[in-house]
Amino acid sequence: GLVPGYKYKVSGKNLIPFSIASDSDSQLKEIFKGESEEVKAFAEELYRLFELPPPLPKMASIDVEVYSPYSNRLPDVVTAPYPVLSIAIAGTDGKKKVLALAYPHAKKDRIKNKPLGNIEVELFDTEHAMMMEAFSILREYQVIYSYNGDNFDLPYLRNRAKVLGFRPQEVSIREFQDYYTFKGAIHVDLYKVFDNKALKTYAFGGNYRENTLDSVAQSIIGVGKVKIEESPGMLGISKLVEYNYRDAEITLSLVTWKNFLTWKLLILLSRLTKTGIEELSRSQISNWIRNMLYWEHRKRNFVIPKQEDILQHKREIKSRAVIKGKKYAGAIVLDPPIGVFFNVLVLDYASLYPSIIKVWNLSYETVNPSYECKNMKEIPDVKHVVCMDRKGMTSLMIGTMRDLRVKVYKKRSKDKKLSSEQKDWYNTVQSALKVLLNASYGVFGSDAFALYAPPVAESVTAIGRYTITSTIKKAMNLGLKVLYGDTDSMFIWNPDKEALAKLVGEIEREFSLDLEIDKEFRYVAFSGLKKNYLAVSQGGEEVIIKGLLGKKRNQPEFLKKSFSEVISLLKEVKDPRDFSSVHEEIKGKVKEIYRRLKNMGYTLDELAFNVMLNKDIEGYVKNTPQHVKAAILLKNFDRKLVKGDIISYVKVKGRDGVKPVSLAKLSEIDIDKYLEIAKSTFEQVLRTINISWEDIEGMARLESFFGK
Structure with missing residues (x-):
């Protein structure tokens, strides 16, 4: 069968796989000396997949902004009742374009069809013409990326086109059972890629906390979304263009960073697991391993x-x-x-x-x-x-x-004799292998x-x-x-x-x-x-924190900031003698947190927990976590919330124990709960340097008694 992601030459009615000119045959023979012929043949087959560089087709990202009369609420994708305001496209060919509708706020900017910075802007009098042009541009690309495009951008565009009277052949978006794609192109929804647990842990280093575009982009490329106070429909055209294009730009950057690491990973994993890129990017690793095993069964005519x-x-x-x-x-x-x-x-x-x-x-x-x-x-x-x-x-x-x-690719990824491009590719190979190998045993213990x-x-x-x-x-x-x-x-x-x-x-x-x-x-x-x-590397450049609560992603901002400051102090310790001064500084910092909590010295935003909805509210059936309780309260105030939304809430006194930040008052805060959280956050670190939480409480109470 044809291997997904591999290159073939057309010869008459046949497809011939590309052959690899390699001088590494002797290395393979040495590594697999003494192995069976079956193992040697499989190694050669894999080697051929790894040595062929990946194709770099013409690729683009898309982001869509839609009008909504309600702030913080996306319109329904099925009925698509409101107009598309703008469509941003960023391409690997250098395209930086935003197609925008000349809606009422747009005219205030007095901008015509001209560049805005380095972004080409084209204004349209009708939504129909704007969408027709977008479909035309996207037909130029072989791979198109979105972020959460399966759930919103693509279905909205497709259904809005129906509302506007497009003929079926004019709409280049196709609907499948659980995803959307483009005619003649591959569609990769990067939300699904960066939400994949195996890729997140073993390929992307677990660097991002939430799976939102802003969080992932901030962590990986150091640039996030443009911050806006109003809904897109209330923005002037210049701000809308900036906001819309930034989303498309950072979506594409998540593919092109580290010399197209994300794309190359998808190609390699596709070749390895014999899974098409659209399926691979939307499924979990157990499906990849199943496909790989099934392929080998069929190749050998095994049942x-x-x-x-x-x-x-x-x-x-x-x-x-x-x-x-x-x-x-x-x-x-x-x-x-x-x-x-x-x-x-x-x-x-x-x-x-x-x-x-x-x-x-x-x-x-x-x-x-x-x-x-x-x-x-x-x-x-x-x-x-x-x-x-x-x-x-x-x-x-x-x-x-x-x-x-x-024995091959970890070494090659660090080989100083190779070019940086070769080392990047071999590092991608060993990363792809690591992703599969680390899941290879656990799948057999899963009844799914x-x-x-x-x-x-x-x-x-x-x-x-x-x-x-x-x-x-x-x-x-x-x-x-x-x-x-x-x-x-x-x-x-x-x-x-x-x-x-x-x-x-x-x-x-x-x-x-x-x-x-x-x-x-x-x-x-x-x-x-x-x-x-907690461990500090010999050079002090790396601090590894395992299991300590201050590192947890959902902690309130004041705790994360204070914990980070404590870690920075510990990072400076060079030998046992340094601990005496650091000991007192850490004790003072934690004591100040205790005192400020007792005196209601933090704002609601500083006290807020920020947790993502991993599914729609209706999907939480067996239990209702605290962020979901807060989300339900927001829903009662006409807020539409969907999977992927971040819920900001605080702990309060009362039956529910939580409230969304937007509905809470500082006087309602349950200080005892926050003191418990502060204790559990710092107690583990304090124990390692011989400080007890009771010491902190005792000192703070004593100072309070004497009016300090």
């Missing part, structure tokens, strides 16, 4: 089993979940100490779970096999068995991708996955626990001081280099796993809680 057929033999789970709601025991996490430790090194297994899948031959058909097997191996702890007679499908695919990422096989996922985590506990024992026998262990990494205090080298060698020989230095910290401050620490 694709039904989920119920697999579960006849693979239903049993033999470990008990520690975390409520989980089906089986997960990764091991050691109890950390409390306090600050200098010169800490973090050892990390290179792709631990994918490596386990490869080494232990884990696949839905090999674990607890239903066929006769000569070479059976028992999984530690859970007593499942795995057949080693022949390579399992998942083991073959995940193992090969893992080896290519670790087509090849659901709980013993496979349970076996991966069981071997992971066995591996890390064995490694810790070996480390301690070598005299290394292990402070903490989490899933696939270990924190070692002031390590001896010779002992480290011995440990790495022993793990490679016994488990066929690569143990490597991941990070070196100047110091790590542990709170005593699992997955809960």
